[in-house]
Amino acid sequence: MLTFRGPGEKSGGKTSRREFLRLGGLGLAGLTLADLLQNDSRAGEQHRPKSIIYVVLNGGPSHIDMWDLKPDAPDEYRGPFKPIATKLPGVQLCEHMPLQAGMMDRLALLRGIRSVENDHFLSEVYSGLPRTSGNRPAFGSIVSRLAEEHLPSPMPPYISLNRPSSDQFEFEKPYYTGPQHGPFRPFGDSLADLKPAKSLDLLNDRRALLSSFDTLRRDLDRPGAVAGLDRFHARAVDIITSPKVREAFDLSREPVKVRESYGKGQYPHQTYKSILYPWPSEQFLLARRLVEAGARVVTLRPGDWDHHSSENGDIFLALKLLMPALDRSLFALCSDLEARGLDKDVLVVVLGEFGRTPKIGLPGPGREHWADAGCAVLFGGGLKMGQVVGETDSRAERSKSGSITFQNVMSTIYQVLGVDPGAVLADFNGRPQFVLDDRLPIAELIA
Numbered sequence: 001m002l003t004f005r006g007p008g009e010k011s012g013g014k015t016s017r018r019e020f021l022r023l024g025g026l027g028l029a030g031l032t033l034a035d036l037l038q039n040d041s042r043a044g045e046q047h048r049p050k051s052i053i054y055v056v057l058n059g060g061p062s063h064i065d066m067w068d069l070k071p072d073a074p075d076e077y078r079g080p081f082k083p084i085a086t087k088l089p090g091v092q093l094c095e096h097m098p099l100q101a102g103m104m105d106r107l108a109l110l111r112g113i114r115s116v117e118n119d120h121f122l123s124e125v126y127s128g129l130p131r132t133s134g135n136r137p138a139f140g141s142i143v144s145r146l147a148e149e150h151l152p153s154p155m156p157p158y159i160s161l162n163r164p165s166s167d168q169f170e171f172e173k174p175y176y177t178g179p180q181h182g183p184f185r186p187f188g189d190s191l192a193d194l195k196p197a198k199s200l201d202l203l204n205d206r207r208a209l210l211s212s213f214d215t216l217r218r219d220l221d222r223p224g225a226v227a228g229l230d231r232f233h234a235r236a237v238d239i240i241t242s243p244k245v246r247e248a249f250d251l252s253r254e255p256v257k258v259r260e261s262y263g264k265g266q267y268p269h270q271t272y273k274s275i276l277y278p279w280p281s282e283q284f285l286l287a288r289r290l291v292e293a294g295a296r297v298v299t300l301r302p303g304d305w306d307h308h309s310s311e312n313g314d315i316f317l318a319l320k321l322l323m324p325a326l327d328r329s330l331f332a333l334c335s336d337l338e339a340r341g342l343d344k345d346v347l348v349v350v351l352g353e354f355g356r357t358p359k360i361g362l363p364g365p366g367r368e369h370w371a372d373a374g375c376a377v378l379f380g381g382g383l384k385m386g387q388v389v390g391e392t393d394s395r396a397e398r399s400k401s402g403s404i405t406f407q408n409v410m411s412t413i414y415q416v417l418g419v420d421p422g423a424v425l426a427d428f429n430g431r432p433q434f435v436l437d438d439r440l441p442i443a444e445l446i447a
Contacts, residue, residue: 051346054297068111068392111390134427137173244293308364355372358395423435
C-alpha cells in the first residue's frame, strides 16, 4: 500500500514514506507536472489489457429487496418494495432501481451466490477464499503480480479508493505477492502536498539520494521489504513526473454535466436513521477516470449496507435511500464507459459479502446476515451480458440451480484480466499456494 501520511499523522515510530521522501526533497508543488514532462502521445492504436472497477456494497445488500424479489412469497418474506419489469423478458428488479431495469439487457445478474462466511469479513470478496484458507492476497495484488501485461502507463495497476481499516478488518493486503503489489490509496497528502522540485536535474539527484538512503537501510529490512520500498519510490516518481497520473485524479477536469450525471444521495447511520451521510458518487467517476488512464484494478466501497433493525435503525428506510443512489451512479458509470468505447475493455462488478435473511425477523422488522443466496451485477469486460445466471427458490433462500461461489466469481474476473487462477505462489513459509482452489469460471458469462 502506497500511502503518504498527512501532517500530524504518526507512523508507528518509523519514518513515514512522506517524511522519507522529504529527506530527499522529492516534491512537486513548485513545478507543475506539465513542466516536468510533456503529455505522452500514443502513436497509432495499441492493444489495451482489460481493467476492472470492483464495487463492494460492504455490509450485506439485501438480495430479496433489490435483485431477487419474490412478490408471490408470504408477507413475512417479500418485504415492502414492488418489482418492476426490465429490458429482459421475465426478469424483475426493485422499483427503486429503474435505471438498472432499463439497461438489464446490457447487464449480467448472478443470483444465489453462496459465501462460506456469514460475517463482515471480506476475505472472500477480495480474494475469493475465506479466512480458513489462511492469509491470501487481495485479487488486485494478484493481478499486479501475475497479469501478463499492464497498460503502457505510469498509473499504479491496483488502486483502492477505500481508506485502510484496522488490521482485523483490512482485506486488501498483498501478503506474499510482495508489498510492491499492494494497493495505491490516494488519501491525505499523497497527491497534493509534496515539497517542490526545481528542475528535472534536481529530481534526478534526489532519485540518487533516495537510492543511497535505501542502501543504508538494506540490512535492517526484512526480506522482500526493500524491493517493495524501491517500488514505492518508483511509483512516487511516476506520479510526480507524469501529467497523466496527476490529471486522472483531478475530477475538476470533468464537465459539470458529467459530474452531475453520477447523482447525489444520502444514506442513514447504521443504527441512527436521523444521521445521514452523503453518497460518494464521485468515487464512481474517479474509478472511470483511473481505469481510462491505465489502472488495471480499482476498488471502492460506497455507502454502508450493514442495516438490520432496531429502535432507531431501519433497513428498509436505508435501502430506500441507498438503492436510487447506487442506481444512478452505476447507470452513469456504465453509460460513461460505453460512450468512451471502454465497455468491452472494462469490467464492472457490484456485489456484497452476503445477502439478507429472506424471512423478516425481530427485533425490527428487519433482515439479518444470509450467506446462502447473495447477488452480483456485472457489466462489460467482454463477458456475455443480457442474462440472469442462477435461480433461487420461491423464498430466495437458496439456489435451485447449483451454487455460485466467490471463487467462481473471482476465477471469471481473473480470466477477463489475463491471470491464470491455477498459478502457484509461495506463501511466507515457502509453501506453494494456488491463486484459487476452485478455478472454474462462470461458464454462462464467457463469451
